[in-house]
Amino acid sequence: MSFSSLPFSSFLGSSSPVPHPLAPYGWDAGWEAEFAPYAERGLVPGRVVRVDRGQCDVVTADGMVRADTEFVTPRDPLKVVCTGDWAVVDPDGGDPRYVQAYLPRRTSFVRSTSSKRSEGQILAANVDHSIIAVSLAAELDLGRIERFLALGWESGGQPVIVLTKADLVPDAATLAHLVEDVETTAPGVQVLPVSAAEGEGVDVLAAVVSGGTSVLLGQSGAGKSTLANALAGTDVMEVQAIRDVDGKGRHTTTTRNLILLPGGGVLIDTPGLRGVGLFDAETGVGQVFSEIEELAEGCRFHDCAHAAEPGCAVLAAVEDGTLPERRLDSYRKLIRENQRIVAKTDARVRAELRREWRLRGAEGRAAMEAKRGRLR
16 A cells, blocks of 8 residues: 555554654644545646746655646746645656645745746745745845844744854854844844854754755855755755855855755755845845834834824834834835735736736626626
8 A cells, every 4th residue: 555545543552652744744633634625537746846947746645756747837926836735746657747735735835037028936835834945154134134033923933044154153251242233233133143164053944944844045155055064964955155255155056946854844945035025025124124014103103104204103202212213224225116016016907907908898898897896
């Protein structure tokens, strides 16, 4: 009998429980319940570990399989199968095997694409932690960290900031000052200085990510591949030297890969991100700047823009030095950017509705009314 045909509960005995083969990858009773209708049809569950060229690698209870994604390639880029998804795959014997569907995502890490269509791009699915790698080999860019954090909070996972290459800051007082700067920028977020080359801090990070799925994010040259290798305990990712001129690196990782960690949990490594565009991340921005949101509750006007309004508690905090002006400027910038993205996305959807109206007549009008309801 195939492992894939056995329910999760069959591996949980009171005397000597045997882990389900997919448990190390995050399979649990909740996922089994979601999969139940597909199990009745003889289909197989598995976790997507890599997607490329219309196909994906899926780890199942019986091992790794290669499956075609033709049936899960919709027009909406946010609904394509992604690394971290729990896939529904044809049973053994099909050639080729297909991903028939994927289970509803608990969380997803999404950024805006660089195209002018204001579309979102999903980078990882079902993530518990967003590990934001920031290199100490270059000057800290607090604004970029805030941008990553906004996306991390919006994804539904818990952000963690890892200050990589900490061995390049040998002075303990200087390192402590850098950590403090980032902690002020990231309220409620754990900040860990780590040197993967020296093995310092890796055990602490491994303990943090051992309980679920983590996605590793950062710019090229931030040391993500070296960090992934340190967590995996082996050279699973290729590492390239960074340029001495500007401290930047080339894209070592070209696809998103899911790696099983020896200390527990799984890690999704991603290519270096040059652009970190927001995509409908209002809640995430609010969490990054939680102190500003709290101050705003004391403003005289409920719709205060914190620009020049009388009785503005936010501006008062800037004037008395309680709130750094840089934080307010960054908050305004991300709020404006997010509003533009949302407006452009709504405009694009409405343009598609008008096109359906013209092309499909009465049928198009029914679709338009349905989509309008989802926009509200």
